[in-house]
Amino acid sequence: MATEQTLSIIKPDAVGKNVIGEILSRFESNGLRVKAMKMVRLTTEQAKAFYAVHADKPFYNDLVEFMISGPVVVSVLEGDNAIAKNRELMGATNPKEADAGTIRADYATSIDANAVHGSDSPETAAEEVAFFFNHLEVFDRDA
Numbered sequence: 676m677a678t679e680q681t682l683s684i685i686k687p688d689a690v691g692k693n694v695i696g697e698i699l700s701r702f703e704s705n706g707l708r709v710k711a712m713k714m715v716r717l718t719t720e721q722a723k724a725f726y727a728v729h730a731d732k733p734f735y736n737d738l739v740e741f742m743i744s745g746p747v748v749v750s751v752l753e754g755d756n757a758i759a760k761n762r763e764l765m766g767a768t769n770p771k772e773a774d775a776g777t778i779r780a781d782y783a784t785s786i787d788a789n790a791v792h793g794s795d796s797p798e799t800a801a802e803e804v805a806f807f808f809n810h811l812e813v814f815d816r817d818a
């Protein structure tokens with residue numbers, strides 16, 4: 676299996692629900708290691724840029740407003756098939772469709788306020804990691 680890195684965001688709703696530790700613990704207990712981490716409050720410009728791929732979607736403005744509504748916890752997770760593994764742990768975008776036991780089934784409020792973000796491909800993972808972290812902030816695989 677390929678060792679990969681992926682970008683995770685614990686969104687403002689989950690930070691507000693005080694479940695940062697619960698979510699990180701799911702990553703760790705499922706073979707993902709935290710290689711970089713910080714808590715930040717995004718500016719409007721940063722949230723717009725991060726979600727630029729959705730700029731033409733009807734939910735874009737609400738998504739940006741939601742993402743700037745409070746602090747988020749951003750991390751780089753590493754492990755075998757980390758991108759797919761993280762998305763499996765997250766569950767479906769709409770928590771009503773998320774499998775039982777997934778992060779979104781347990782902690783998301785709605786399709787908008789859905790607790791977590793995870794990169795969806797190696798290309799977006801690389802872009803999203805670089806969006807938040809420089810190379811000195813992401814620790815080596817064996818560190």
Ligand code: UDP
Nearest residue numbers: 734738767768786787788789791792793795
């Ligand atoms: N989103 C939303 N309404 C929708 C679809 C998506 O508010 O109808 C938000 C939601 O927060 C989602 C994000 O836009 O996590 C990005 O959507 P995407 O389809 O990429 O889902 P994800 O990869 O986060 O599961």
